[in-house]
Amino acid sequence: MSTWFAILELPFLLLATAFGFLTARAVKSSSIWRGMTFIALGSLLMAVGHIIMMADQLLKEHLLTEFLGNVGGAWAWLVALCTSWLFYGLGFFWIYEALPQKETELRLVARSHERTVDALHHSEYLYRSLVEAVRDVIYTLSPDGMITSLNPAFELHTGWSRAEWIGQPYAPIVHPEDLPLAMERFRQVLAGESLPCFTLRIREKTGGYWVGEFVQTSQLRNGEVVGVLGVCRDVTDRIMAEEALRRAHDELERRVQERTAELEEANRALKVEIEERQRIEEALRRSEERFRKVFEGAPIGISITDHSYHLVMVNRAFSTMLGYTQEELTTKTFLDITHPDDVALSVRGAEEVFGGQGRVGFEKRYVKKTGEVLLARLTVSPLHGNDGKIHWLVALIEDITEHKQAEEALRESNERFRSITQSAHDAIIVADQRGHIQSWNRGAQLMFGYTETEVLNQPLTLLMPTRYHEAHSRAMARVTHTGESRLVGQTIELMGLRKDGTEFPLELSLAMWWSKTGTFFSGIIRELTERKRNEQARARLAAMVFEEEERRRLARELHDQIGQLLTALKLTLEAAGRQPDVTSGGKLEIAQRSVEELIRRVHDMSLDLRPPMLDDLGLLPALLWLFQRCADQTNVQVTFQHTGIERRFEQEVETAAYRIVQEALTNVARHARATSAMVRVWADSSLWVQIEDKGIGFDLNAKAGTTLGLTGMQERARGLGGDLTVESAPGRSTRVTAELPLERRVKQWKLEEV
Incomplete structure (x- = not known):
């Protein structure tokens, strides 16, 4: 019985021991800690005593007395029991001493707990007030994406009531384009990941959208995620401001780049400007040199005058023009050298230029050092200083005295x-x-x-x-x-x-x-009416003269040749009539030969007057026949050159050309004492005839008006509107050149010539 009682009591003792040790660890008071520790030790010793006692009984039942026979189970249990009660007593003693102090501590703990509860209620009130009053949307979501709570700011931002969305999925309120991001962030929060802020567009009841910045965290209960807590802040204005800021930043970047480019360009321009300035300075120096050279070497007068009309600078041409030296002129005003009657004109012109009217020009008179008057044309222009104002006048002075005279x-x-x-x-x-x-x-x-x-x-x-x-x-x-x-x-x-x-x-x-x-x-x-009449009369006179000349020549031929033959024939026939028949036969034979010669001479005269082939075949065959006949009759050999005369010409032209060549060759045979002649005939707009011999020549002035036939040849050429020239001198050859127009005797204006 006692054994089973010990077995049943043992767990309670062990529990008391554990409770004592745990209480000792939990209680911060040193007295209670010691008391509970001794109580725990006492319970432990009592448990050991029960174990010894139970072991003694078990050993006896299992016949193990040999092993423990010398050990008294009762004594051991008694020692353990006494010791445990001693520990119990000490433990309760220390606890008893610590109770008043602990009671005070418990009261303090109770008050602290009450304060904690009050603070918790106050904190909950503050949290609720904060959640209710904050302008950010605070919401909670269940793991399946349902909205479980919303604060009043939701209604302010979206226009929806909270009741319309609590218990509804969050997806429809998110902009369709942002929904994949929202779902991904929701999944990550449920997985316990820590996320940065992100933005979504939230639909308003009016159909519009506003931009919210979200912070989400998971809600845990007993280590498990039971939902999502999130805060959403309306950052539409901020996003717009950020966008504006971004655009402004981009614009600033662009402007900075532009400005940088401008600065770089300005630097380059500055460098170029410096180089350009150096070039300009060098060019200015060269320009000044050129100016001085031009100023001093200019062929016209140049003067520079200031506001008081003093001649600041003059060039050499101006001083030479007036007879002064340059040094003398620079001591004068332009009024000192101006003609008194032109002073007012000069002053008015100068004041117009100084007044900004630009360049002016006028004419005036100067008085030279010698007192003579010089007429000049002036062009006066302004000359600006570094301040942009007109300080001087530049006058270009041109002496126009001779020009005016011209x-x-x-x-x-x-x-x-x-x-x-x-x-x-x-x-x-x-x-x-x-x-x-x-x-x-x-x-x-x-x-x-x-x-x-x-x-x-x-x-x-x-x-x-x-x-x-x-x-x-x-x-x-x-x-x-x-x-x-x-x-x-x-x-x-x-x-x-x-x-x-x-x-x-x-x-x-x-x-x-x-x-x-x-x-x-x-x-x-x-x-030309009167001249035409005169020309016609002259032509008729020339024709009459030519005809009379031809008559004289023909009469001479008839007298010299035909007359002599006829006289001889007459004498022969008379002699034959007076003589006997025996001798008359010879006389008749002589008379017959004279008649034949007479017939031949008459035929030759007719050919000389106008060969039939000239009318039948043209100029070229007639000339060839003439040259052959000339060689046979006069032993004058003719060299003939021709171009473009194979065609026929007007009858008057062909006749004139033939007669001129015939008369010229007759003169060669009779007077030039030459054995050869050169004849050239060519045609362009006129028919040209040239006869040249290597004879003795003659004096044109001495032979003027003689019977060389020159007058007849000239009249033939001029009658056709042409001309004839003769070149000769004693001891030199003679050349006759005739031009016979092929169109009209007098050039007329034809419509196709215009």
């Missing part, structure tokens, strides 16, 4: 020209590049019948027949576009139109000249 001479010349043109019998007309009349003299008025008032600024076509108008327009257009005129510098003949509508022949000499105002044409027109 202008006066030109004016007088123009007056004389006008007097001459107005008194001239020929028409003198000036037209501009449009073909309008600008000048009209009295001769033109008498020739055409128009007064100057009627024709000024009228077209030249007023003076032309209608058939010339189109050609005239083409010519004026060509002159305007190319400057080319085919008629300038020529003297041509054409028809003019009077005011009464009658046409008349005229001769025009055309010139073209230029001025600042444009291109002008001047024409001198001479009426």
